[in-house]
Amino acid sequence: MTADLFAALASPVRREITSLLLDGPRPVNDLAAHFSMSRPSVSEHLKVLRDAGLVSERRHGRQRLYRLEAAPLRELSQWLSPYERFWREKLADLRELLDEEDL
Amino acid sequence: MTADLFAALASPVRREITSLLLDGPRPVNDLAAHFSMSRPSVSEHLKVLRDAGLVSERRHGRQRLYRLEAAPLRELSQWLSPYERFWREKLADLRELLDEEDL
DNA sequence: TTGACGCGTAGGAAGAACCCTACGTATTGT
DNA sequence: ACAATACGTAGGGTTCTTCCTACGCGTCAA
Numbered sequence: 489m490t491a492d493l494f495a496a497l498a499s500p501v502r503r504e505i506t507s508l509l510l511d512g513p514r515p516v517n518d519l520a521a522h523f524s525m526s527r528p529s530v531s532e533h534l535k536v537l538r539d540a541g542l543v544s545e546r547r548h549g550r551q552r553l554y555r556l557e558a559a560p561l562r563e564l565s566q567w568l569s570p571y572e573r574f575w576r577e578k579l580a581d582l583r584e585l586l587d588e589e590d591l
Numbered sequence: 592m593t594a595d596l597f598a599a600l601a602s603p604v605r606r607e608i609t610s611l612l613l614d615g616p617r618p619v620n621d622l623a624a625h626f627s628m629s630r631p632s633v634s635e636h637l638k639v640l641r642d643a644g645l646v647s648e649r650r651h652g653r654q655r656l657y658r659l660e661a662a663p664l665r666e667l668s669q670w671l672s673p674y675e676r677f678w679r680e681k682l683a684d685l686r687e688l689l690d691e692e693d694l
Numbered sequence: 695t696t697g698a699c700g701c702g703t704a705g706g707a708a709g710a711a712c713c714c715t716a717c718g719t720a721t722t723g724t
Numbered sequence: 725a726c727a728a729t730a731c732g733t734a735g736g737g738t739t740c741t742t743c744c745t746a747c748g749c750g751t752c753a754a
Contacts, residue, residue: 492601494597494600494601494606495601495711497597497601498595498597498598498600498601499711499712501712503597506674507673510673510677515730516730516731516732517729517730517731525712525713525714526713526714526715527730527731528713528714528715528716528731528732528733529713529714531731531732531733532711532712532713532732533712535732535733536711547720549721549722549730550720550721550722550729550730550731551721551729551730551731552730556674556677558674558677558678558681561671561674561675561677561678562678564671565671565675568664568667568668568671570610570613571609571613571659571661571664572664572668574613574659574661574664575661575662575664575665578661602741602742604742618700618701619700619701620699620700620701628742628743628744629743629744629745630701631701631702631703631743631744631745632742632743632744634701634702634703635702635703635742635743636742637702638702638703639741652700652751652752653699653700653701653750653751653752654699654700654701654751655700655701655702695754696753696754697752697754698751698753698754699750699751699752699753700749700751700752701748701749701750701751702747702748702749702750703746703747703748703749704745704746704747704748705744705745705746705747706743706744706745707742707743707744708741708742708743708744709740709741709742709743710739710740710741710742711738711739711740711741712737712739712740713736713738714735714736714737714738715734715735715736716733716734716735717732717733717734717735718731718733719730719731719732719733720729720730720731720732721728721729721731722727722728722729722730723726723727723728723729724726724727724728
């Protein structure tokens with residue numbers, strides 16, 4: 489597991505950024521417009537996302553386009569899978585309980 | 592999305608605890624034995640997990656058994672699903688590219 | 695009832711996170 | 725060449741996190 493993937497996603501601002509990037513790459517000003525904080529602060533959030541590999545940067549003239557990257561999210565899904573098994577067992581237990589109730 | 596679910600999972604110690612709890616409920620001392628930190632610190636981590644709903648507590652004599660809870664993990668899976676669609680598209684694009692290469 | 699056990703919480707130190715403004719750098723339009 | 729645009733980074737204040745030790749409370753065993 490990448491060290492600070494969860495830490496990167498722990499911030500609501502950064503989750504909102506990743507959500508915005510689902511619609512495609514965007515420049516920083518465009519992203520910053522969605523928040524009530526200074527543009528440099530958004531830049532710092534982008535740095536955290538970049539360090540976690542969640543986002544990549546491509547220069548385009550004087551803009552920098554940030555693009556969502558899939559790999560860390562796949563890792564997250566893999567991290568989750570043992571727990572997925574866990575909660576499916578819980579659901580199965582519940583179903584069993586309900587079946588007994590039907591007797 | 593529960594406010595601090597990601598924050599709760601951002602700590603390696605807390606992820607290790609949830610992983611340990613996959614095998615079933617455990618008392619605090621049992622959990623603390625897996626870490627090179629003081630038992631009260633582990634208690635504080637458990638409080639964070641409890642506040643995030645990831646863990647529940649059941650008193651049993653003078654022990655407190657901590658149990659993994661499935662609900663927040665299901666939420667996490669749901670949060671991930673739009674991104675899952677996203678990375679599947681990426682894989683589809685890649686496959687298409689490889690197909691063109693075959694011409 | 696007295697002592698040991700299992701645990702939570704208070705208080706505090708050290709470091710990290712988060713936000714700001716000020717400034718530097720590269721690129722574009724005139 | 726010059727001003728404006730788009731952005732990153734430095735420096736700094738404030739608050740959160742994470743760990744510690746000290747202590748208090750409930751439970752069990754003798």
